[in-house]
Amino acid sequence: MSKPIVAIVGRPNVGKSTLFNRLTGGLVAIVEDTPGVTRDRLYRDAEWLGKSFTVVDTGGIDFASESNSILGQVRKQAQLAIEEADVILFVVDGRTGITSDDENVAEMLRRTNKPVILVVNKVEQFKGNETVYEFYQLGLGDPVPISAAHGMNIGDLLDEVVGHFKDIPNDDYEPDVIKIAVVGRPNVGKSSLVNVILGEERVIVSDIAGTTRDAIDTPFIKDNQRYTIIDTAGMRRKGKIEETTERYSVIRSLRAVDRSDVCLLVLDGTEGVTEQDKRIAGYIHEAGKATIIVINKWDLVEKDEKTMHKYEKTIRSELAFMQYAPTIFVSALTKQRVIKIIDLVNFVAEQQNHRINTSVLNEVITDAVQLNPPPADKGKRLKILFCTQAGIKPPNFIFFVNEPELMHFSYLRYLENKIRDNFGFEGTPIRITVRKRE
Numbered sequence: 001m002s003k004p005i006v007a008i009v010g011r012p013n014v015g016k017s018t019l020f021n022r023l024t025g026g027l028v029a030i031v032e033d034t035p036g037v038t039r040d041r042l043y044r045d046a047e048w049l050g051k052s053f054t055v056v057d058t059g060g061i062d063f064a065s066e067s068n069s070i071l072g073q074v075r076k077q078a079q080l081a082i083e084e085a086d087v088i089l090f091v092v093d094g095r096t097g098i099t100s101d102d103e104n105v106a107e108m109l110r111r112t113n114k115p116v117i118l119v120v121n122k123v124e125q126f127k128g129n130e131t132v133y134e135f136y137q138l139g140l141g142d143p144v145p146i147s148a149a150h151g152m153n154i155g156d157l158l159d160e161v162v163g164h165f166k167d168i169p170n171d172d173y174e175p176d177v178i179k180i181a182v183v184g185r186p187n188v189g190k191s192s193l194v195n196v197i198l199g200e201e202r203v204i205v206s207d208i209a210g211t212t213r214d215a216i217d218t219p220f221i222k223d224n225q226r227y228t229i230i231d232t233a234g235m236r237r238k239g240k241i242e243e244t245t246e247r248y249s250v251i252r253s254l255r256a257v258d259r260s261d262v263c264l265l266v267l268d269g270t271e272g273v274t275e276q277d278k279r280i281a282g283y284i285h286e287a288g289k290a291t292i293i294v295i296n297k298w299d300l301v302e303k304d305e306k307t308m309h310k311y312e313k314t315i316r317s318e319l320a321f322m323q324y325a326p327t328i329f330v331s332a333l334t335k336q337r338v339i340k341i342i343d344l345v346n347f348v349a350e351q352q353n354h355r356i357n358t359s360v361l362n363e364v365i366t367d368a369v370q371l372n373p374p375p376a377d378k379g380k381r382l383k384i385l386f387c388t389q390a391g392i393k394p395p396n397f398i399f400f401v402n403e404p405e406l407m408h409f410s411y412l413r414y415l416e417n418k419i420r421d422n423f424g425f426e427g428t429p430i431r432i433t434v435r436k437r438e
């Protein structure tokens, strides 16, 4: 199942970003801190009672270009949440009471059938506090009083949030379907590419079970392999909000990435790699999905025999955390090489499902350690006692060692490279967990 999205909506200064930090800080286990991944306060993963979800602070999206009134911007946030989120947290200020902007937004939120939780923030005094009752007037059910700043009643709020998750339809497809997400900034050519991929070569099937949820999911079959293409550009056309705000395209990508097996990260060949491209790439990487970097509009680029190589170098330095992702230079306009994308999809989908025999893996790692022993730290040396592959998609490995804190990032990187040199895993991130062997 894809990770639920919880969106925080509300006027400026009610405490949205404080709540965002409260919900996601401390609770998240950051698996790895990848250098070069652009971090964002916009969305972050959280976990409660064993359920993980993504929290989005809509206050972090700049809607100024679309509306110059505060109300207009908050309405855009609410609209985004209505379109994209699974649970909406509508935050109001328990100190100032209801404002007309609150009423206006509440009216929008009353009309959605998505779960909305009315959060009354800045309540530090719970006993005998009458002010909370005033918020019943908003017609959004029982107000939940909290203090984001002081961490009061957050557990109850989280209970209620995860309580709504069971209503989210499970949209898993059968395991033999390869799900492809097409993601990238606005205007890089995502929908043009999808049209070429679907139009050119394949039979589109419309009666595969489980595909009814989103009209933007298009199933197709090629050479007896079943695929579903998840098109974020299609979501834009379905929604009411124009994709003019670039940061917004990241949110659009979140769910598509989560539901996918393989992501096509589409870049515009006439531009370099932008911050926004890095954000989306970082999200795919952290979600553990296989990636193919598709450089589109290659027809527009004036080229000599070095151009492709130069662009490739830029990608490798700008998206340094994603060395494993293959690149392909295409044109949706002339259809050049688009047909080859599916071959690459098959290849990386196979790589992410690869399992390595434990004894072979241990031989490779033993050789690697002999060739380049771990550096000693304050007289102590890391010893790798045993390693094993614990899972696939993404391939993940557990290294049992004498002292986990002696494992440094650079040495992990070395071991990862050795694994890749020997076993491939092209296109997919690899996870390594280091554990103490008792």
Ligand code: GDP
Residues within 6 Å of the ligand: 010, 011, 012, 013, 014, 015, 016, 017, 018, 019, 059, 121, 122, 123, 146, 147, 148, 149, 150
């Ligand atoms: P946003 O604009 O909605 O993201 O609001 P912020 O999170 O930036 O908070 C606005 C102001 O309210 C800041 O000065 C916060 O310190 C304050 N604030 C946030 N949460 C609480 C709270 O639970 N209690 C009190 N007393 N102040 C809070």
Ligand code: GDP
Residues within 6 Å of the ligand: 184, 185, 186, 187, 188, 189, 190, 191, 192, 193, 233, 296, 297, 298, 299, 300, 330, 331, 332, 333, 334
């Ligand atoms: P999206 O927002 O990422 O879905 O991008 P679109 O598919 O809507 O494309 C944006 C614009 O770029 C449109 O005007 C397309 O016709 C144009 N476009 C897309 N792919 C190519 C390409 O390969 N070459 C050229 N020259 N234009 C392209």
